[in-house]
Amino acid sequence: MVPNRALVFVQSSRGVPVPREHVIVKEVGTFDIDAPPPEGTITTQTLYASLDPSMRLRMTPPEDSKVFTPYQPGELITSTILMKVLRVDQSVKDVKEGDVLRAYKPIQEYHIISGQDDIGSLDYIRDTEGIDLKVFPGPLGSPGLAACAALNEIGKPKKGETILVSAASGAVGQTVGQLAKHYGLTVLGIVGSDEKVNLIKDLGFDGAINYKKGNLVQQLRGLAPNGVDIFYDNVGGEILEAAIELMRDHGRIVNCGAASQYNLPFDKQYGIRNLLPVVSKSLTLRGFSSTPGDWVFGYSAEHREKMRELIKSSEVKPILSVTKELGKRPGALVELFRGDKTGKAVLDFCVS
Amino acid sequence: MVPNRALVFVQSSRGVPVPREHVIVKEVGTFDIDAPPPEGTITTQTLYASLDPSMRLRMTPPEDSKVFTPYQPGELITSTILMKVLRVDQSVKDVKEGDVLRAYKPIQEYHIISGQDDIGSLDYIRDTEGIDLKVFPGPLGSPGLAACAALNEIGKPKKGETILVSAASGAVGQTVGQLAKHYGLTVLGIVGSDEKVNLIKDLGFDGAINYKKGNLVQQLRGLAPNGVDIFYDNVGGEILEAAIELMRDHGRIVNCGAASQYNLPFDKQYGIRNLLPVVSKSLTLRGFSSTPGDWVFGYSAEHREKMRELIKSSEVKPILSVTKELGKRPGALVELFRGDKTGKAVLDFCVS
Numbered sequence: 001m002v003p004n005r006a007l008v009f010v011q012s013s014r015g016v017p018v019p020r021e022h023v024i025v026k027e028v029g030t031f032d033i034d035a036p037p038p039e040g041t042i043t044t045q046t047l048y049a050s051l052d053p054s055m056r057l058r059m060t061p062p063e064d065s066k067v068f069t070p071y072q073p074g075e076l077i078t079s080t081i082l083m084k085v086l087r088v089d090q091s092v093k094d095v096k097e098g099d100v101l102r103a104y105k106p107i108q109e110y111h112i113i114s115g116q117d118d119i120g121s122l123d124y125i126r127d128t129e130g131i132d133l134k135v136f137p138g139p140l141g142s143p144g145l146a147a148c149a150a151l152n153e154i155g156k157p158k159k160g161e162t163i164l165v166s167a168a169s170g171a172v173g174q175t176v177g178q179l180a181k182h183y184g185l186t187v188l189g190i191v192g193s194d195e196k197v198n199l200i201k202d203l204g205f206d207g208a209i210n211y212k213k214g215n216l217v218q219q220l221r222g223l224a225p226n227g228v229d230i231f232y233d234n235v236g237g238e239i240l241e242a243a244i245e246l247m248r249d250h251g252r253i254v255n256c257g258a259a260s261q262y263n264l265p266f267d268k269q270y271g272i273r274n275l276l277p278v279v280s281k282s283l284t285l286r287g288f289s290s291t292p293g294d295w296v297f298g299y300s301a302e303h304r305e306k307m308r309e310l311i312k313s314s315e316v317k318p319i320l321s322v323t324k325e326l327g328k329r330p331g332a333l334v335e336l337f338r339g340d341k342t343g344k345a346v347l348d349f350c351v352s
Numbered sequence: 353m354v355p356n357r358a359l360v361f362v363q364s365s366r367g368v369p370v371p372r373e374h375v376i377v378k379e380v381g382t383f384d385i386d387a388p389p390p391e392g393t394i395t396t397q398t399l400y401a402s403l404d405p406s407m408r409l410r411m412t413p414p415e416d417s418k419v420f421t422p423y424q425p426g427e428l429i430t431s432t433i434l435m436k437v438l439r440v441d442q443s444v445k446d447v448k449e450g451d452v453l454r455a456y457k458p459i460q461e462y463h464i465i466s467g468q469d470d471i472g473s474l475d476y477i478r479d480t481e482g483i484d485l486k487v488f489p490g491p492l493g494s495p496g497l498a499a500c501a502a503l504n505e506i507g508k509p510k511k512g513e514t515i516l517v518s519a520a521s522g523a524v525g526q527t528v529g530q531l532a533k534h535y536g537l538t539v540l541g542i543v544g545s546d547e548k549v550n551l552i553k554d555l556g557f558d559g560a561i562n563y564k565k566g567n568l569v570q571q572l573r574g575l576a577p578n579g580v581d582i583f584y585d586n587v588g589g590e591i592l593e594a595a596i597e598l599m600r601d602h603g604r605i606v607n608c609g610a611a612s613q614y615n616l617p618f619d620k621q622y623g624i625r626n627l628l629p630v631v632s633k634s635l636t637l638r639g640f641s642s643t644p645g646d647w648v649f650g651y652s653a654e655h656r657e658k659m660r661e662l663i664k665s666s667e668v669k670p671i672l673s674v675t676k677e678l679g680k681r682p683g684a685l686v687e688l689f690r691g692d693k694t695g696k697a698v699l700d701f702c703v704s
Contacts, residue, residue, distance in 0.1 A: 057628075067632040236627045245418075249643075258627045271623015275588045275610045276409075279639035280419040282646065286638075287631035291601075294634065 004031040006108030007049075007329055009071040012061040016263045016338050019330035022059065028076065031110040037089045040115040044083035047100070049107045050137030051323075051345035052171065053234070055079060056262035056337045064265045076106035077333075080137050082125070083111060084351060094120040101125070102136060107329075109349060131311055135318045138344035142290055143171035144307050146256055147232075149299035151176050154254045154286045155230040159184035164224060164243060167234035168208065169196040169319060171344035172256055175307075176232045177205050178316040185230075188223050190239060192339045199342060203317055216242050227251075235260040237270035244274045247283050255287035263337060319343035324350055356383040358460030359401075359681055361423040364413040368615045368690050371682035374411065380428065383462040389441045392467040396435035399452070401459045402489030403675075403697035404523065405586070407431060408614035408689045416617045428458035429685075432489050434477070435463060436703060446472040453477070454488060459681075461701060483663055487670045490696035494642055495523035496659050498608055499584075501651035503528050506606045506638045507582040511536035516576060516595060518542040519586035520552050520560065521671060523696035524608055527659075528584045529557050530668040537582075540575050542591060544691045551694060555669055568594050579603075587612040589622035596626045599635050607639035615689060671695035676702055 008026045017023060037043045055077065057068045071077070085099040102123040105111060113119055125136060138144060151157060163180045167173045168189030180187045181204045189200045189208040197208045209219045220242050227248040233240050236258025247253070261269050278285065290296045310316040321343040323332035329347055336345045360378040369375060389395045407429065409420045423429070437451040454475040457463060465471055477488060490496060503509060515532045519525045520541030529539045533556045541552045541560040549560045561571045572594050579600040585592050588610025599605070613621050630637065642648045662668040673695040675684035681699055688697045 066626075067628050240627070255627060255631050257631055261628065266625060269625035269627075271625045272627065273618060273621035273623045274418075275592070275607060275621075275624065275639075276419050276613065278637065279607050279609055280641050282638075282640045282643075284636065284638040285630065286634075286636040287627075287629075288634045289632050291634075 001030045001032050002110075003027040004029045004108055004110045005326065006106055007077040007333070009059065009073065009075050009077055011073050012059055012070060013263075014061060014064070014265055017056070017059055017334050019334050023077065023330040023333055025326055025329050028108060033086060033110070037087045037112060038114075039089055040091050042088045042092055042095055042113050042119055043086045044101060044111045044113060045086050045351055046081050046083050046107070046109050046111070046349045047351050048082040048134055048137060048349065049347040050080040050141060051333050051336050051341075051347060052079065052143065053167075053257060053259040053262060053336060055333065056259075061265075066266065076108060078104060078106050080141055081105050081107060082133060082136060086110075092119055095124070099124050099126065100133065102141070107347065129308060129312060131308065132318075134320055134322060134346050134348065135311065137346060138171045138320065139175045139311065139316060139318045140304070140307055143344065144175050145296060145299060145303045146288075146290060147172050147175035147179060148303040148307065149296040150254045150256060150288055151179055151230075151232060152299065153295065154284070154288065155232060155252050157183050157185055157230060160186075161229040162186040162188065162224060162226070163230040163232060164188045164190065164228040164246065165232045165234075166190040166239050166243070167259060167339075168200050168205065169342055170234060172234055173232070174200065174203060174319055174343070175316065178203055178310070180230075181205070182310060182315055188228065190220075190235075193342070196342055199319060203319070211239060217245065220246055230254070232256065233258075237261050241270070241272050241274055244272070244277055244283070247277065247281055249281045251281065251283050253283060253285040255285055259337075259339070321345045322348050324348045353382045353384050354462075355379040356381045356460055356462045357678065358458055359429040359685070361411060361425065361427050361429055363425050364411055364422060365615075366413060366416070366617055369408070369411055369686050371686050375429065375682040375685055377678055377681050380460060385438060385462070389439045389464060390466075391441055392443050394440045394444055394447055394465050394471055395438045396453060396463045396465060397438050397703055398433050398435050398459070398461050398463070398701045399703050400434040400486055400489060400701065401699040402432040402493060403685050403688050403693075403699060404431065404495065405519075405609060405611040405614060405688060407685065408611075413617075418618065428460060430456060430458050432493055433457050433459060434485060434488060438462075444471055447476070451476050451478065452485065454493070459699065481660055481664060483660065484670075486672055486674060486698050486700065487663065489698060490523045490672065491527045491663065491668060491670045492656070492659055495696065496527050497648060497651060497655045498640075498642060499524050499527035499531060500655040500659065501648040502606045502608060502640055503531055503582075503584060504651065505647065506636070506640065507584060507604050509535050509537055509582060513581040514538040514540065514576060514578070515582040515584060516540045516542065516580040516598065517584045517586075518591050518595070519611060519691075520557065521548045521694055522586060524586055525584070526552065526555060526671055526695070527668065530555055530662070532582075533557075534662060534667055540580065542572075542587075545694070548694055551671060555671070563591060569597065572598055582606070584608065585610075589613050593622070593624050593626055596624070596629055596635070599629065599633055601633045603633065603635050605635060605637040607637055611689075611691070673697045674700050676700045
């Protein structure tokens with residue numbers, strides 16, 4: 001018997017959550033790794049878990065929560081996790097021990113996956129083609145799909161155009177930027193530290209600013225003196241407002257997220273005042289949410305194929321921020337919410 | 353010789369302009385109606401002038417003016433005007449005395465139109481098909497084209513859907529609403545008086561609220577308990593923010609204008625805080641500006657034909673607010689900016 005530890009929600013917070021006060025690692029049961037799985041199930045051990053800015057939205061007090069169902073105190077925090085199949089009940093077909101499985105599940109060390117999940121048709125990663133498994137929750141997972149699908153469908157990139165990306169070193173941003181570079185665009189990024197500026201320039205970004213340093217509007221004007229055609233926005237707020245001023249006529253703004261506002265109640269949200277240029281410059285702002293069955297998933301095959309090729313050829317270089325220590329998991333999540341992570345945040349469960 | 357009087361810009365204003373203080377009627381010259389026109393020109397007498405909310409944008413102080421070139425003190429105020437051709441120089445082809453011409457010109461009583469304007473290819477209204485000429489700057493003019501083009505291209509209306517229209521008795525709003533009704537949508541309107549509520553219900557709107565009466569969000573919830581698919585917005589600000597809350601998944605917002613913000617400097621503009629539902633509900637917001645050559649003009653033929661048919665069959669009933677007295681012209685413009693006009697605002701120059 002081994003402990004089965006999970007990332008657990010303690011209580012909601014109005015500001016930036018605090019490790020242990022709002023999120024903890026806790027033993028939620030024990031697990032017998034030698035026991036045969038119950039009938040019709042498989043048992044799995046978690047390898048990696050994806051940490052994403054949107055996870056903040058379920059940690060909001062119920063009265064402020066307009067978007068997602070808020071967590072109840074004591075509820076397990078859920079995300080995309082990669083699991084190794086430990087044991088397979090003989091009644092289960094098409095799955096074998098050692099298979100790697102990706103699913104949206106509570107972040108805990110061991111799972112018993114039951115028939116309800118339609119085990120055989122879950123998302124198995126059987127050939128990594130030599131790509132690091134940790135990349136699968138990032139550029140090869142939902143953030144990568146969001147990057148690929150929305151850049152195409154909403155951004156409508158054309159060779160020679162200029163794109164600006166916010167949270168440009170994050171899971172979505174780094175993928176958007178490198179993909180846009182591959183399409184022949186001039187790619188500019190907004191990030192929150194000088195370290196990140198250097199990092200994304202190394203990835204091939206043509207220019208970048210640290211928004212925390214000096215006047216935002218002036219910095220952006222210097223970065224894109226001729227304006228931008230596409231703004232792929234992950235942060236919202238003041239940065240979105242400033243970017244609207246940079247947009248060229250008929251520009252497209254992809255509203256992928258508003259991470260700068262996730263820690264704020266509605267009445268404290270930053271109000272975007274420049275609707276007039278949206279009208280006068282004929283801009284499009286379009287949000288999207290990756291709900292199963294939605295248009296985003298129409299890009300799944302294209303995304304998977306293209307992204308694997310680009311990663312194998314090193315045209316796209318995934319930047320990860322990996323947390324290995326159990327005790328640091330709540331902190332890793334909070335650092336992500338605060339914008340202090342550099343690269344796609346992943347928890348590594350250190351399973352060999 | 354007769355006086356040639358015009359609507360003249362006096363000085364910019366930060367709040368709602370005041371007649372005489374910011375706009376006056378002034379004699380800007382004299383005009384000899386019996387003199388033959390200079391070589392290569394035609395002379396015209398103004399019949400009607402269109403007053404539109406966007407005219408406010410050029411009356412903003414230069415330092416606040418982000419969208420249009422601000423007027424200089426003493427400059428003539430420009431709009432779409434309908435003119436009757438008085439005399440035609442013999443060198444000018446394809447135009448005859450008595451023709452009615454629509455053009456974007458200073459609002460003054462007489463014009464000499466020169467060859468620079470490519471006189472022969474200007475917009476002549478030669479067959480009104482029995483429709484009142486005053487309707488031509490409204491549902492049959494730019495506001496009508498905006499209504500028709502953006503409702504189709506951005507709103508993508510489908511029979512059975514619900515549309516909400518702000519400034520619903522205005523030139524654009526009344527046309528959008530009646531057109532959407534013709535397409536088989538449930539049509540709801542937001543207006544600024546009980547009189548306007550009754551008026552648009554008479555036009556066929558299925559429901560309407562007076563936004564000045566009681567809590568806006570509560571009123572809207574009562575008006576559209578099942579949400580709306582399309583919001584055709586002419587006013588921006590608080591009403592746009594409230595309407596975003598009503599949008600159904602994949603809803604479309606047409607940003608035609610932001611009249612509620614035109615009298616305010618940038619730092620006083622109402623900030624739209626609810627970007628999160630734009631993301632989570634996969635909403636599209638799209639502005640447009642009718643710049644010559646833009647996609648809006650691709651709808652010109654369809655708009656002209658459809659709208660004439662609908663007006664002739666009384667399926668679309670134009671509601672006009674006509675000002676006849678010379679001295680009331682500045683006041684009419686200001687009332688429009690204040691939202692006090694009911695129907696499409698037109699100046700009638702009382703030329704028989």
